[in-house]
Each structure stands twice: as C-alpha cells, then as structure tokens.
Amino acid sequence: MTDRTMKAVLFDRYGDPDVLYVGRVPRPEPAPGEVLVRVRAFSVNGGELAARAGKIRLLTGRKFPKRVGLDFTGEVAALGTGTTAFAIGDRVWGVLGRTSGFGSAAEYVTVPADRIGRVPEGLDLVDAAALPVATTAVTALRDKVALRPGERLLVRGAAGGVGNAAVQLGHAYGAEVTALARAANLDFVRGLGATTALDHGTVRLPELGRFDVVLDTAGTGLPDFRRLLAPGGRMVTIAFDLTRPVGSLGYLAVSVRHGRGRVRAFSGNPKRTDFDDLARHVTEGKLAPAVDRVFPLAETAAAHRALEAGGVRGKYVVRVDQAPG
Structure with a gap:
C-alpha cells in the first residue's frame, strides 16, 4: 500500500x-x-x-x-x-x-x-x-523605488537574505551602495559590491549624508532613516517593528499616503514574471546565491x-x- x-x-x-x-x-x-x-x-x-x-x-x-x-x-x-x-x-x-x-x-x-x-x-x-526571497529585492529596487544608475543607495541589514541581494543588484544597476551590517560582516558586504560598508551598531546616522534610495529590512527606527533622504529620495521597507506593531504599522500607513520622502512598505508576493527576472539576473551574473x-x-x-x-x-x-x- x-x-x-x-x-x-x-x-x-x-x-x-x-x-x-x-x-x-x-x-x-x-x-x-x-x-x-x-x-x-x-x-x-x-x-x-x-x-x-x-x-x-x-x-x-x-x-x-x-x-x-x-x-x-x-x-x-x-x-x-x-x-x-x-x-x-x-x-x-x-x-x-x-x-x-x-x-x-x-x-x-x-x-x-x-x-x-x-x-x-x-x-x-x-x-x-x-535566492527566491531575492525577488523582494528585485521588486523593491525595480518597481517600488526605480533605482537609477549613479544614485546613492543605503541598504540596512545588508548581510541578510534580502539585503545581500539588494547590495548585489544595486551594484549591478550602477548605484553607489552603502551597506549597514554587523562589524564581522563588513568584508562580506564589500565583496558583494558595496562601495562603503559600516557597522550598524556604531554608525552615527546624521553623519552619513543624504541618499536617493534607502532600503530597510529591519522595520525599526524608520523616521531616523527617512531623514537621510535627499530631495526626491525614496525609501522602502519590508518589515515593521514587532516590539510596537500598532505604532509601527500606523507610521507606515500615514507615511505611504502623506508627505515628501514617503516610506513605501510591502511584503514579497512574487509571481512567475518576478522569478523570470530573478533567473535572468543570475544568468547575467548580476546576482549569486x-x-x-x-x-x-x-x-x-x-x-x-x-x-x-x-x-x-x-x-x-x-x-x-x-x-x-
């Protein structure tokens, strides 16, 4: 049987x-x-x-x-x-x-x-x-913020699953990538294509300058990162603060609808076309597991x-x- x-x-x-x-x-x-x-x-x-x-x-x-x-x-x-x-x-x-x-x-x-x-x-x-969750990075940079060559991109959580893909893709798209990660992972994210790699535990955000695009994978302290946006800058997050979910989601809801430098938030829900793009990026050498x-x-x-x-x-x-x- x-x-x-x-x-x-x-x-x-x-x-x-x-x-x-x-x-x-x-x-x-x-x-x-x-x-x-x-x-x-x-x-x-x-x-x-x-x-x-x-x-x-x-x-x-x-x-x-x-x-x-x-x-x-x-x-x-x-x-x-x-x-x-x-x-x-x-x-x-x-x-x-x-x-x-x-x-x-x-x-x-x-x-x-x-x-x-x-x-x-x-x-x-x-x-x-x-790599399947790298479709989130593809969607974020391609659709949500339309990253362009020459722009300054800040990736928060750059050594993680979505973050490492965002660093690779940002570099491939011709952006100047600044990566925030743990001190032990800075060489790793530099190897992925980050122009600048900084310890997220010691960095002083106001000293980073301005960015055209901020990609966040943590969901905490979003107002502080939003202040780093240059005029016309765009920010996207794939997370919210689990320690204060109501307040965090409320902030995102207001930010998406109002104000300059709004924070776009989304969760990955990829379709076949997104996987086709993912495969193309891998085949072209823009992205590796x-x-x-x-x-x-x-x-x-x-x-x-x-x-x-x-x-x-x-x-x-x-x-x-x-x-x-």
Whole structure:
C-alpha cells in the first residue's frame, strides 16, 4: 500500500526553536492550476521566526499544529488539471503566497503554477534556495523605488537574505551602495559590491549624508532613516517593528499616503514574471546565491536558532533529503 504521507516540520505551541519537530502529514495533491513540487531545499526567513514565536499570533491564530517554511526549490512531481506551463521533472523555485501561509519545510508542497519559475541551468538546487526571497529585492529596487544608475543607495541589514541581494543588484544597476551590517560582516558586504560598508551598531546616522534610495529590512527606527533622504529620495521597507506593531504599522500607513520622502512598505508576493527576472539576473551574473550554512531537515530548529542569534551572511538553507520514489 502506497504511503500518502510526508515529512514536514511542525510545532504544537508558540515558543523558541525547540518547539519545532519533524512529523508526518498528508501529502498534498495539486488542485487545478497548481503543481506539486518535490522539495529539495528551503531557507529560513525572519517572518517565520516571528510566527513560530507567537509575535504575530493575531494573524496566525491558535490552531495547531502549524507549519514553517516560506520558499523552496525542487522538481515538479505532478500537475493539476489545466496546468501546461511546466512539465514533470522541471527544476523550479518559488515562494508561498500571502494566502498560503507557511509550509514549504516539507518533502512536498503544492503551489499555483503562476507562483513559481524555472531555476537556471547549472545552479545547484540547494544553493538556489538562498535566492527566491531575492525577488523582494528585485521588486523593491525595480518597481517600488526605480533605482537609477549613479544614485546613492543605503541598504540596512545588508548581510541578510534580502539585503545581500539588494547590495548585489544595486551594484549591478550602477548605484553607489552603502551597506549597514554587523562589524564581522563588513568584508562580506564589500565583496558583494558595496562601495562603503559600516557597522550598524556604531554608525552615527546624521553623519552619513543624504541618499536617493534607502532600503530597510529591519522595520525599526524608520523616521531616523527617512531623514537621510535627499530631495526626491525614496525609501522602502519590508518589515515593521514587532516590539510596537500598532505604532509601527500606523507610521507606515500615514507615511505611504502623506508627505515628501514617503516610506513605501510591502511584503514579497512574487509571481512567475518576478522569478523570470530573478533567473535572468543570475544568468547575467548580476546576482549569486549567498549560502552561509546548510542544515539537514532534522536540524531545522538549529537553523532557526542560528538566524535568531544574528550575524548570518546571506541565508541559512535547509536540505530536504528524500528516498527515491
């Protein structure tokens, strides 16, 4: 009798990384317009740390067990009715959409066919798992602030998953990139293309000068960074302050609608065209995966713990090893 279950990373209560465990859940079947992906790897992202810890429980609720995992790489294992854009065996990457929640930390995941793209030939699927969230950096710099050659770009959180991609892309787009990161990571971000790399713990913001574009990945102290904008400058953030969520979200709501130098805020929700752009950037040599460390599925909790400790250089990636069949 065929086993229709699969391994997945679960948790039965909010808490620290130790609440995570590998259990078994029903293997999903693709609905019309969906694909079933055999997951080879995924990365650990800040949003799922907050969800696991219960910091956004008003959004995630109290129904357990819950899942983790936002992005993934793998191969198409089955096609839902009417799905023609992909074939079984295609190497793909993707990010679960806003309505899907978490769940890519598993042996299989279903996803709408318009939410994935093909991984460039020659790129290892484990290394590639560091890049799906880079679509956020692509969208931020391409669409939200329209970064232009010669402009001054400040990237806050430059060594992280989105930040390191923003540094690489900013350099490729011809901007002068200033990167804020931990002292231990300054050489790393310089190697990505930053013209200037500064320790975020000791830098005095008023002494930085003015920037045409500020990309923030932390969500805290936004008014201070907004003051760094030059006339006509643009700022985009992909986070809000979890220690004061109401005030932080309120500030963003007001800023988006009013005033010069408004702060644009968004969360990544990429579609196939965004993954096509991502693949093109990789193929053209503008963007490369930055993998700090690879963990096995059974050590997903350790990957969460490492990200919470800070100091990541790129992404922590979790490898999903599966038996044939």
